[in-house]
Amino acid sequence: MEHVITSIHHACALAQSLESGLPNLANQPARLCLSINEIVKTLSDAKERLMILSQHDQTPLSSFAQLMMMPHEMHHQPQMDAISMQEWISCSYTQTTDQLLQAAMSSIPLDVRTLPETKMIMGMEAMEASPSRSRKRKVDLEKRTIMVPAPQFGNTEMPPEDGFTWRKYGQKEILGSKYPRCYYRCTHQKLYGCLAKKQVQRHNDNPSMYEVTYRGNHTCHMSSTAPLSIPPQQLLLDVTQRTISPQLSPTTASASSMWLSSINVGLQQGGGGGMAPAAAGASDGPSTSRDGADYPVVDMADVMFNNGSSSGNSIESLFPPTEDN
DNA sequence: TGAATTTGACCATC
DNA sequence: GATGGTCAAATTCA
Numbered sequence: 001m002e003h004v005i006t007s008i009h010h011a012c013a014l015a016q017s018l019e020s021g022l023p024n025l026a027n028q029p030a031r032l033c034l035s036i037n038e039i040v041k042t043l044s045d046a047k048e049r050l051m052i053l054s055q056h057d058q059t060p061l062s063s064f065a066q067l068m069m070m071p072h073e074m075h076h077q078p079q080m081d082a083i084s085m086q087e088w089i090s091c092s093y094t095q096t097t098d099q100l101l102q103a104a105m106s107s108i109p110l111d112v113r114t115l116p117e118t119k120m121i122m123g124m125e126a127m128e129a130s131p132s133r134s135r136k137r138k139v140d141l142e143k144r145t146i147m148v149p150a151p152q153f154g155n156t157e158m159p160p161e162d163g164f165t166w167r168k169y170g171q172k173e174i175l176g177s178k179y180p181r182c183y184y185r186c187t188h189q190k191l192y193g194c195l196a197k198k199q200v201q202r203h204n205d206n207p208s209m210y211e212v213t214y215r216g217n218h219t220c221h222m223s224s225t226a227p228l229s230i231p232p233q234q235l236l237l238d239v240t241q242r243t244i245s246p247q248l249s250p251t252t253a254s255a256s257s258m259w260l261s262s263i264n265v266g267l268q269q270g271g272g273g274g275m276a277p278a279a280a281g282a283s284d285g286p287s288t289s290r291d292g293a294d295y296p297v298v299d300m301a302d303v304m305f306n307n308g309s310s311s312g313n314s315i316e317s318l319f320p321p322t323e324d325n
Numbered sequence: 326t327g328a329a330t331t332t333g334a335c336c337a338t339c
Numbered sequence: 340g341a342t343g344g345t346c347a348a349a350t351t352c353a
Contacts, residue, residue, distance in 0.1 A: 028330085088348095089353080167328090167330085168331080169330090169347095172345095175342065181343085183344070189343070
């Protein structure tokens with residue numbers, strides 16, 4: 001039991017370090033992923049040990065329960081036995097992990113996020129919408145579908161922001177869907193010939209999720225006068241090389257910032273069931289051409305899951321103190 | 326007043 | 340013919 005408490009303390013320390021390092025990490029999603037992964041791994045380890053303990057020792061885990069319980073939950077559940085504690089931990093852990101994954105996925109640049117390797121890494125394959133019935137059009141643009149959480153607070157009717165400016169050009173009732181599908185195209189379509197489009201539709205069974213389908217690629221960032229946004233290649237390079245991006249667009253910076261907020265809320269809320277409001281600025285990176293490009297996702301995966309998770313466990317390995325921004 | 330949104334109509338595909 | 344995607348006039352908003 002002592003080891004479990006130690007692990008939890010360690011996870012809390014990691015979370016606090018993450019929180020304190022947020023201002024300097026707004027543009028380093030890979031390191032954030034590393035940190036989250038470390039926290040989740042530590043809590044998972046504690047959970048597994050708790051499982052084993054609770055199987056061997058059926059004594060109530062009241063002290064630990066009180067330690068981990070949210071105040072409002074304590075009010076409603078003054079007593080908690082080992083079984084319900086186990087259920088609670090399981091539930092909380094699962095929800096938190098899912099929320100973190102959601103938040104992480106929504107922050108990773110779209111081109112990276114939608115790569116099969118990335119989905120595999122993040123365990124998000126199941127979140128991919130089932131392939132729609134094939135329908136070849138004259139202009140068969142590349143199509144990528146993701147699920148993003150709807151805002152929990154504020155105007156939940158607003159589709160989640162993704163860092164780009166979109167212009168709505170249509171809305172249509174879709175057969176078999178409770179919610180209409182909204183059609184957007186890049187605001188800069190006329191000015192820069194940007195062909196990026198997206199469709200936003202609330203999930204039928206889960207209205208708290210939006211199904212967002214992107215088609216085409218943003219070309220507006222290529223213009224010298226177009227809104228600045230970092231090409232994903234550059235961002236990925238920065239991520240994998242653990243260097244600080246020389247310049248981040250306001251959009252990217254704020255998106256990263258919101259991503260951090262999401263993580264923060266997720267960590268604080270535990271199983272409370274709520275992420276940071278996506279409407280405040282969920283994040284997508286710019287979407288540019290990636291056809292044929294060989295992104296070093298494997299390297300990123302290696303960094304994320306092999307390099308930092310097993311050895312050291314020092315927060316310094318995740319957030320070297322030498323960097324400031 | 327210009328930009329963004331709404332919405333009915335039209336077109337493409339199955 | 341049914342359905343999804345887009346157009347464009349009308350309307351709303353800042």
